[in-house]
Amino acid sequence: MxxxxxxxxxxxxxxxxxxxxxxxxxxxxxxxxxxxxxxxxxxxxxxxxxxxxxxxxxxxxxxxxxxxxxxxxxxxxxxxxxxxxxxxxxxxxxxxxxxxxxxxxxLKIETNIKCNNINAYPDDLNISDEEQNLAFTYEDTKLYRLIKPLIISLKIGGLFFYPNYKRTQNGKIKKGISKLQMYSIGICFLVILNCLRSASFYTGHNELDHKLFFKSTMSIWWMECSFKAVTFFVACISVDKMRGLFIAIDDVLQEAVIDKYRKKLAKQVKVQTIKIWMLAIINIGGTVYCVFGPHELSDLFNLSLAPLPVDFPYLVPFQILNVFMHCINVMVALFPLGFYTTICFLLYYEFKELHENFAKDISKSGEISKNLEDIRLRHQSLSKCVEKADAIFSYYIAVIYTTNLPLSCVVLYNMIYHQLHISQTLLNCFWCVSVLVQSASVSMMGAIVNAQAHAPLTDIYSIRVLSASNEHQLQISMFLHKLTGSSIGLTALDMFVINRPTILTQTVFSPTPLSMISPKQ
Missing domain, CATH: 1.20.58 (Methane Monooxygenase Hydroxylase; Chain G, domain 1)
Known part of the structure; x- marks a missing residue:
């Protein structure tokens, strides 16, 4: 023990x-x-x-x-x-x-949403689409700040808005209607109603004269305006169209690259804004002169008051209303062209900077000094921006082509085969020039985007591949496949890409429908 x-x-x-x-x-x-x-x-x-x-x-x-x-x-x-x-x-x-x-x-999420850096969020954070819609504002994007004058013009024309998202008392996010959206709905309603009204032009007996061709011209133009208004309304109300374009471009834009062409783009924005407003003012002023001016023109424009008869005793209030509707149609017809042209210029400058940097990185011996994968991925991001732009403009381009071709045929036929007053001839010349300028602008701007997107193809063949690693050769092959594969550019409802051959085709075949029309014997 x-x-x-x-x-x-x-x-x-x-x-x-x-x-x-x-x-x-x-x-x-x-x-x-x-x-x-x-x-x-x-x-x-x-x-x-x-x-x-x-x-x-x-x-x-x-x-x-x-x-x-x-x-x-x-x-x-x-x-x-x-x-x-x-x-x-x-x-x-x-x-x-x-x-x-x-x-x-x-806080970072909300800030990043406003800045559109959606891809910068932590992977483990689940951000709902409703939260992104609530926090997103166009004013915080780089693209909005670059083209603000044009956006303001689109808002005035009822072609640009963003749905109003609000958080309810129970915490849910509800999609509402903003004031700009209500204004846009009103514009769409008016231009569509005005287009439907043109059906009354063809009631009763109509002779094949210059009056019928004037009615046809107004009907086609009103239809074009209504399609444009609906196209931009759908683009603004759809999350993946107008908003998707701003987010995609904002993710790609780099301040170092923007600074190289900021002055050029700012000048283009000012030029396009001034141009569309000057054309709108000239068009509206000319319409006022035609409606209240010489009888050769006023008699024609009184036909557009249908279903009112031309001999109605109180035409002046309706003539004023007709001028007001013409103002709306002019804004709807012209303002999208300025927006389309500016977006094309922006994409052109971005592809151009990428091509120039890519060409500089290739030495005379065929060695590339930078990582080809970074260049390829940036080109892919710009191609995605083109796809986002095409989601909006493919409908716009299709409307231009499907309405301007018959419109030009009607105007030219009226000028060639009818004896018109000098004022009526000048009016038809103005319409014809407007149609040609609009079609040419759409085609040319789409073509330069397509050409610049494929421009690196001229330099990629200069890269030596014998001494390159397998990974490097794979990157070259992927980039080459992208440049030689499906064409990069804006389309007309995905039917064809707007490129230089498209311009040639339009130039050659545009007079064909006119040549097939023969005057009445």
Missing amino acids: SGNITNLMSKFGNNSVGVAPTEDVEGMHNADIELENAIQEIVENASNEDNNVNNERHSKDVLALAMRRLSVRNNLNTDERRIENDRKATKESIDEIKVKNNDAYT
């Missing part, structure tokens, strides 16, 4: 009271068992009178050791409680930090 107690004393006797032993948990458990065995041995020998003296002495030692052990246990429990409390406090601090970080991430 004394040996057991001696071993226990040697194990615990050197530890000061209140200091936890340094052995591990398993060692402490074994020591507790030895201590219990020693106490049990004292109890069993308590009945032996010969060992009473020694037993009493050892009992005191064991009890003292037990008290010391209990004190150590208490201190250990106290330390464990302190550690547990510290751990809980640390966990609460960590939770607070996480909450703050989440708030910071939320």
Whole structure:
């Protein structure tokens, strides 16, 4: 028994009271068992009178050791409680930090949404489309700031808006109608109603004279305006069209690249804005002159008041209303052309900068100094921007081609085969020039985007591939396949891409329908 107690004393006797032993948990458990065995041995020998003296002495030692052990246990429990409390406090601090970080991430998300850096969000954060719609504003995009005068013009014409998203009391996001959207709906309603009104032109008896051709000209033009208004309304209300174009371009634009052509683009924006407003003012002023001017012209424009008869006694209020409708149609007809031209210029400048940098990076020996993958990926991003632009302008281009061709035929036929007054001839010449300029502008701007998008093809063949690694050769092959594959550019309802051969085809075959028309014998 004394040996057991001696071993226990040697194990615990050197530890000061209140200091936890340094052995591990398993060692402490074994020591507790030895201590219990020693106490049990004292109890069993308590009945032996010969060992009473020694037993009493050892009992005191064991009890003292037990008290010391209990004190150590208490201190250990106290330390464990302190550690547990510290751990809980640390966990609460960590939770607070996480909450703050989440708030910071939320703020970052909202900021990034406004800046359109959608791809910069953390992958583990689920941002709903409704949240993105709520936080998105066109005014925070680079593209909006670059072409702001044109956007304002589009808003005046009822061709640009953004749906109003609001958070309800229950926390859900609801899509509403903004003031600009209501204005755009009103414009669409008026131009469509005006187009449908043209059906009354052909009621009753109509002779094949210059009056019938005037009615046909107005009908085709009104139909063109109504299609343009609907096209831009659908583009603005659809998340993946107008908004998708602004986001895609904003993700690609780099300040270092923009600075190289910022002045040129700003000049183009001013020129396009001034041009469309001057054409609109000239057109509206000419219409006022035609409606209230010489009878040779006023008699023609009174035909557009149908279903009112030309001999209606109170025509002046309706003539004023007709001029007002003409103002709306002029804005709807001209303002999209300025927007289309500016977007094409922007894409042209971006592709041009990429091509020039790509050509500079290729040395005379055929070695490329920069990573070809970065160039290829940037070209791919610009191609995606062209696809986003085509999602809007493919309908616009199709409307231009399908209405301007018959419109030019009608106007030219009227000029050639009818004896018109000089004022009527000048009016038809103005219409013919407007049609040709609009068609030529759409074709030329689409062609320069297509040509510049494929421009790196002239330099990629200069790269040496014999000494290139397999990865480098793969990048060259992928880039070459992109440039020689499907044509990159704007289309007419995906039927054909607007390129230089398209301009040649239009030039050659545009007079064909006119040559097939023979005058009435």
